[in-house]
Amino acid sequence: MxxxxxxxxxxxxxxxxxxxxxxxxxxxxxxxxxxxxxxxxxxxxxxxxxxxxxxxxxxxxxxxxxxxxxxxxxxxxxxxxxxxxxxxxxxxxxxxxLLIHSDSRKLFARRSNMALVLSLLDKLSPLWRPDVCVSVLSLLVHILLKSAPNLRVFEALQGLKSVSQHLYVTDDPLCDASGQDLSLKVVEFFIFYLTDERGLEGEARSVESKAQILQPEFSGIDDLLRNLEDLTILKTDQHEQTRA
The missing domain is CATH 1.20.58 (Methane Monooxygenase Hydroxylase; Chain G, domain 1)
Structure with a gap:
């Protein structure tokens, strides 16, 4: 070998x-x-x-x-x-x-590398397909996880706009059931994006700040935040009951 x-x-x-x-x-x-x-x-x-x-x-x-x-x-x-x-x-x-070597995430603090990944979400690209976009969103989660510098580059390159354009892709007659999978993946990505950045090195943003950035791209942001708040309260109650 x-x-x-x-x-x-x-x-x-x-x-x-x-x-x-x-x-x-x-x-x-x-x-x-x-x-x-x-x-x-x-x-x-x-x-x-x-x-x-x-x-x-x-x-x-x-x-x-x-x-x-x-x-x-x-x-x-x-x-x-x-x-x-x-x-x-x-x-x-x-x-x-990226899972086994988290330091490789630092490569995406370079705008050119982040832009290359985001280009796979371009609906005008000959390579565009719903299943490819789903895989790109999964990749972006691994790229952005616990990395404030990468999140800021992602935002600067209009990454949220690139993602949000796929939220209603099911309206596209060229899409099949995979289009619904993509729309759900977009919502999951937004939930991930809105996670708390406290404790991260670099220019960390609050959930409220990120919600304001996301607002123009996602009209359902208020409902999503309420659902996340309810989920947090539920988890807290369950944790306290377990301790009791």
């Missing part, structure tokens, strides 16, 4: 290439490699193999999230060559990578 350094180098070479078949092969290899790491991750055991992998991710030269962004840049530049299933696979890999 190849060493982690050699395998990661081979995957990065594929993801960063100008050959679609090589990119697809690299995504497939990365998927299998991440699956092979699951037992160690689930046991919270940093064995030698997992430790070596995480150490490599600390280096930009071997960072796989950065390489996945190279693949996305190829997808955007060559939409007629791309099967959306490979965009879905790349997004899933990035979610997994």
């Amino acid at each position: 190849a060493s982690p350094r050699r395998l990661v180098s081979e995957i990065i070479a594929g993801l960063s290439s100008a050959s679609y078949p090589r990119i697809v092969h690299a995504i497939d290899t990365l998927e299998k490699y991440l699956v092979s790491l699951v037992p160690s991750i689930e046991l919270h055991s940093k064995d030698a193999r997992l430790s070596a992998f995480l150490g490599l991710q600390d280096s930009f030269q071997y960072n796989l999230v950065a390489a996945c962004l190279d693949a996305h840049a190829f997808f955007r530049a060559n939409p007629t060559l791309v099967d959306p299933i490979h965009i879905l696979a790349a997004n899933q890999c990035m979610c997994g990578l």
